[in-house]
Amino acid sequence: HHAKLTLDPAFKVAPVSRRTFGTFVEHLGRCVYTGIFEPDHPSADEDGFRGDVLGLTRELGVSTVRYPGGNFVSGYRWEDGIGPVAQRPRRLDLAWHSTETNEVGVDEFVRWCRKAGVEPMMALNLGTRGIAEALDLLEYSNHPSGTALSDLRAANGAKEPHAIRMWCLGNEMDGPWQTGHKTAREYGRLAAETARAMRMVDPGLELVACGSSSSSMPTFGAWEATVLEETYDVVDYISCHAYYEEKNGDLGSFLASSADMEYFISSVVATADHVGARVKSRKKINISFDEWNVWYLSRFQNAAPPTDWPVAPPLLEDHYHLADAVAFGGLLITLLRNSDRVTAASLAQLVNVIAPIMTEPGGRAWRQTTFHPFAQASRYAAGDVLRVEPVSPAYETALYGEVPLVHAVATHSEEGTTLFAVNRSADGPLSLEIDTRALGGRRIVEATTLTDPDVYARNTADEPDRIAPRANGDVEHDPARVLLPPVSWNVIRLA
Numbered sequence: 001h002h003a004k005l006t007l008d009p010a011f012k013v014a015p016v017s018r019r020t021f022g023t024f025v026e027h028l029g030r031c032v033y034t035g036i037f038e039p040d041h042p043s044a045d046e047d048g049f050r051g052d053v054l055g056l057t058r059e060l061g062v063s064t065v066r067y068p069g070g071n072f073v074s075g076y077r078w079e080d081g082i083g084p085v086a087q088r089p090r091r092l093d094l095a096w097h098s099t100e101t102n103e104v105g106v107d108e109f110v111r112w113c114r115k116a117g118v119e120p121m122m123a124l125n126l127g128t129r130g131i132a133e134a135l136d137l138l139e140y141s142n143h144p145s146g147t148a149l150s151d152l153r154a155a156n157g158a159k160e161p162h163a164i165r166m167w168c169l170g171n172e173m174d175g176p177w178q179t180g181h182k183t184a185r186e187y188g189r190l191a192a193e194t195a196r197a198m199r200m201v202d203p204g205l206e207l208v209a210c211g212s213s214s215s216s217m218p219t220f221g222a223w224e225a226t227v228l229e230e231t232y233d234v235v236d237y238i239s240c241h242a243y244y245e246e247k248n249g250d251l252g253s254f255l256a257s258s259a260d261m262e263y264f265i266s267s268v269v270a271t272a273d274h275v276g277a278r279v280k281s282r283k284k285i286n287i288s289f290d291e292w293n294v295w296y297l298s299r300f301q302n303a304a305p306p307t308d309w310p311v312a313p314p315l316l317e318d319h320y321h322l323a324d325a326v327a328f329g330g331l332l333i334t335l336l337r338n339s340d341r342v343t344a345a346s347l348a349q350l351v352n353v354i355a356p357i358m359t360e361p362g363g364r365a366w367r368q369t370t371f372h373p374f375a376q377a378s379r380y381a382a383g384d385v386l387r388v389e390p391v392s393p394a395y396e397t398a399l400y401g402e403v404p405l406v407h408a409v410a411t412h413s414e415e416g417t418t419l420f421a422v423n424r425s426a427d428g429p430l431s432l433e434i435d436t437r438a439l440g441g442r443r444i445v446e447a448t449t450l451t452d453p454d455v456y457a458r459n460t461a462d463e464p465d466r467i468a469p470r471a472n473g474d475v476e477h478d479p480a481r482v483l484l485p486p487v488s489w490n491v492i493r494l495a
């Protein structure tokens with residue numbers, strides 16, 4: 001196969017938004033307990049945070065972390081997680097049929113964020129709760145001092161305000177599985193009233209309204225339109241959530257999952273702009289793609305439901321293989337390609353729960369295959385996103401029709417230009433010619449590839465680096481050309 005693309009700084013989409021590289025920590029399974037927090041772990045610091053996980057989080061290049069859910073948040077009382085730990089209540093978590101010990105709450109989470117060098121993004125419970133509790137959490141978190149709740153925060157050890165800027169107005173309220181699930185009109189009204197009240201405290205907050213839980217929801221499209229009719233003036237973002245998995249052995253469709261994400265984004269942008277026209281606003285609503293990943297959801301749904309209420313049980317612990325990482329890389333490329341409207345995103349989730357980082361309780365931590373595309377994109381995406389339009393052979397997929405074999409995006413700054421590309425072909429390498437004439441003499445200085453002869457090969461605690469980026473020696477200059485191995489994620493740097 002042979003494909004070609006042009007890199008030209010004139011074809012600028014938007015600046016790279018650092019918030020594209022967000023992730024997500026939910027009170028779910030072992031994400032918090034034995035994930036970020038494990039006081040008895042040999043690497044734990046004075047706050048009980050695992051040092052190995054903190055290190056890998058920094059290496060992953062995470063910008064924001066959404067917290068504390070997810071489905072969990074829709075039954076959560078944030079007050080349970082503050083004050084002396086011994087007095088915190090144990091509660092039923094209906095979302096994951098678990099017992100929540102509340103050893104970690106908002107103060108611990110924000111402390112962890114500071115250590116990890118990430119920005120907290122707080123989700124509010126609009127399932128079982130409403131405006132008053134949202135305002136309380138806002139005052140507790142952000143007000144400097146001199147009120148009951150801000151002084152309580154200081155008394156609990158956090159003298160400085162948490163200064164949380166981004167807030168999610170609920171989670172997946174379109175989903176019948178959500179505690180307190182609502183119609184679009186009911187939710188839109190509640191979100192608007194909550195947002196209006198929060199802006200009376202601080203007009204500078206950035207607020208996210210819930211969009212659809214997937215593009216296949218029966219209410220998709222109509223949900224966004226109704227919610228935005230109610231909230232247009234008082235929110236900044238509408239959310240999108242999407243998970244993909246290989247179904248029925250159809251690798252070709254799976255590797256093209258970004259085609260659905262592309263459709264999802266363009267549909268939501270069109271819907272938001274349509275509502276903007278109707279409410280006569282020049283303001284644009286952007287997308288917070290605040291849950292995205294490969295998730296073998298059908299495996300989870302087919303598992304026997306728990307009958308007891310365990311504490312931090314292993315849940316949603318998918319072990320990703322090479323093909324997962326390549327499909328994942330394609331999703332990341334699509335997020336970047338749409339940087340003019342997707343200005344925030346959160347990989348769901350960070351550790352153990354459908355995550356790039358895995359841990360053993362009391363033991364080792366390692367990088368899953370999907371760690372690498374994320375870490376490389378976060379590290380090398382800089383400056384402006386460039387539009388690239390590969391001329392590529394295509395293949396037929398059962399789910400998305402004809403899809404190009406190559407999917408790519410580039411970024412460009414004074415320091416260098418980086419091309420991110422996946423080869424979706426399972427039956428051969430692809431020679432990619434790169435027209436660099438507009439780059440003023442920049443040449444390929446590094447090419448790496450993430451691939452394996454076995455597309456189902458995984459990383460494990462015993463073999464943690466089986467799948468990792470390796471130097472790609474198949475590079476030519478003048479004209480620039482790189483050979484992309486079959487089923488591969490590639491990073492090509494020019495300077």
Ligand code: AHR
Binds near residue numbers: 026070071072213348
């Ligand atoms: O990330 C796992 C779950 O997926 C989240 O709790 C929920 O919001 C979504 O359905």
